[in-house]
Amino acid sequence: MKPNHNVALVLGGIKGIGKAISLDLLSRGTRVAATWHDWPESLPAMQSDFAGTGTDHLIERIDLLDTDAVPGLVERIMDRFGRLDILINNIERGGWPVVHGRYTREQWDMEMATTLRAKQWVFDAALPFLRASGDGAVVNISSIAGIIGRSGPASYLFNEGYAAANRGISLLTETWARLGAPRVRVNELMLGVFETRHGPKTRGWGLLTDRQRQAIADHTLLARIGRMDDVVRAIRFLLDDAPFMTGSVIRLDGGYPLGGEPVAPMPEGVD
Numbered sequence: 446m447k448p449n450h451n452v453a454l455v456l457g458g459i460k461g462i463g464k465a466i467s468l469d470l471l472s473r474g475t476r477v478a479a480t481w482h483d484w485p486e487s488l489p490a491m492q493s494d495f496a497g498t499g500t501d502h503l504i505e506r507i508d509l510l511d512t513d514a515v516p517g518l519v520e521r522i523m524d525r526f527g528r529l530d531i532l533i534n535n536i537e538r539g540g541w542p543v544v545h546g547r548y549t550r551e552q553w554d555m556e557m558a559t560t561l562r563a564k565q566w567v568f569d570a571a572l573p574f575l576r577a578s579g580d581g582a583v584v585n586i587s588s589i590a591g592i593i594g595r596s597g598p599a600s601y602l603f604n605e606g607y608a609a610a611n612r613g614i615s616l617l618t619e620t621w622a623r624l625g626a627p628r629v630r631v632n633e634l635m636l637g638v639f640e641t642r643h644g645p646k647t648r649g650w651g652l653l654t655d656r657q658r659q660a661i662a663d664h665t666l667l668a669r670i671g672r673m674d675d676v677v678r679a680i681r682f683l684l685d686d687a688p689f690m691t692g693s694v695i696r697l698d699g700g701y702p703l704g705g706e707p708v709a710p711m712p713e714g715v716d
Contacts, residue, residue, distance in 0.1 A: 451475045453531035454522060454571060456509065456563075460487045461641030462586070463535040464494070465673040466680050471498035475531070478503040478522045501526075509536055509563040510555075519570040529574040531684060532583045534564045537611075539588070539642075540604035541649035542595065553606045560610035561617070568621055572629065581629035582684050583621060587614040589637050589698045597705060598660035601653055602643045611635075615694055622692030630691040632683050637698025639671035666700025 453470050457463035458479025467479045479495070479502065481488065488504075495502050503525050507518050522529055538559035540552050564585065575581030590603035591611030618633040625631050638661055640646050650658070662668055679697050683690070696702070 449474045450528070451530040452522065452526040452528050453477050453533060454519075454529060454567075455479045455533040456536040456567065457481070458504075458535075459484055459491050461646075462636075462639065462673065462676050463533070464491060465677055466533055466535065467502075468494060468498065469677045469681070470531075471495060471500040471502060474500055476501045476503075476526055478505060478525070480505050480507050480509065480518070480536075482506060482508050509567065510558050512562070512566045515563075515566045516570045518567075519574065523574060528578055529571055530578040530581055532568065532571050532575060532581075533680070534567065534583065534585045536560070536563050536567075537586070537588070537607075539590070539602075539607045541602055541643075541652075542604055543601040543652045544649045545604070548604065548606060556604070556606050557610055560607065561613050564614070564617060568617075572621075572625065575625065575629045579628055581625065583625065583629060583631040584680060584683050585614050585618050585621075585631070585633040587611045587633055587635045587694075588642075589635055589696065589702055591615060591635065592696075592702050598657065598664050599638075599643075599701075601657055602638070602649065602661075618694065619692050626691060630687070632687070632690055632692070633694040634676070634679055634683065635694055635696045635698070636676070637665070637671055637696075637701045639676065640673060644670045661701075664701055664704035665698070666704050669699060671697065671699060 453475050455463055455467045455477055458467040459481035467477050470477050507514055538556045540556050545552055588611045590608040593599055594608040595603050595605055618631055622631040638644050
C-alpha cells in the first residue's frame with residue numbers, strides 16, 4: 446500500500462457497498478472520511494476493519510436528512526485532512542413493495558429526502574473544496590429503478606417514488622458536471638441487484654418466494670446477482686482511469702434492463 450495525498454468522503458460507509466468502497470480506497474492509501482447513521486451494531490466491525498488498513502481515516506455519525514448539519518461535516522473533514530478530492534455519494538433509502546406495501550407519506554418523503562436531497566446538500570458543501578483540489582471526482586450511486594420503475598420481476602423491489610428519485614439522480618449528475626467543470630468530474634454508477642442492495646443480504650430478499658427470486662436471475666443476462674468487487678472495480682475505473690469522462694452514467698446491472706424476452710431465431714427469409 447502506497448499512501449497518496451487524496452482524501453475521500455464516502456457516505457453510508459458502515460456496511461455493504463459504502464464500506465467496500467471505503468476499504469478499497471483505504472487499502473490504496475487514500476484517506477477516507479466515512480459517514481454512518483443507522484445500524485450501530487455494525488459500528489465495531491467498521492472501526493476494526495478501517496483501522497486494519499493502517500490508513501488515516503475519520504468515522505462520523507451524522508443524520509444527512511438534517512441539512513443544517515452537512516456544512517459542519519465538511520468543515521470537520523477539512524480540519525482533519527486539509528483537503529477533499531473525492532465524493533462518493535452513496536446514500537439512499539429504497540422502499541421495497543414487498544416490505545412496505547403501499548406508500549405512506551412518511552415513507553415517500555424519507556425516500557426522496559435521503560436519495561435526492563441529502564446528495565444535493567452534501568455536493569453543495571463539498572464543491573468548493575473539490576474544486577480547490579484541482580482534480581476532484583464525484584460518483585453518484587443510483588439504481589436501475591430509475592430506468593425500469595416498478596415493472597417485471599423487480600416490481601417487488603422498486604417502488605414508484607424510489608424509481609422517480611433515481612431518475613432524478615441522473616439530472617443531478619448532468620447539472621453537477623456542468624457546475625464542476627473543468628476541475629471536478631461528476632459521473633454516475635447505476636446499479637442493478639446487488640448482494641447488499643436489493644439482494645440476498647437484505648431483509649426484503651427473504652420475503653420473496655423462490656420463484657420470485659429466480660425470476661430476477663432469469664431476467665438478468667449474466668444470470669447472477671452483483672458482487673461487492675463488481676462495484677469496487679467500477680469505482681476504481683471512474684476515479685483512476687476515466688480522466689476524460691464527466692456527466693456520464695455507467696450501468697452496472699448484469700444486463701437486467703435488457704433481459705426478459707429472448708432473441709427470436711433468424712428466419713430464413715424469402716429470397
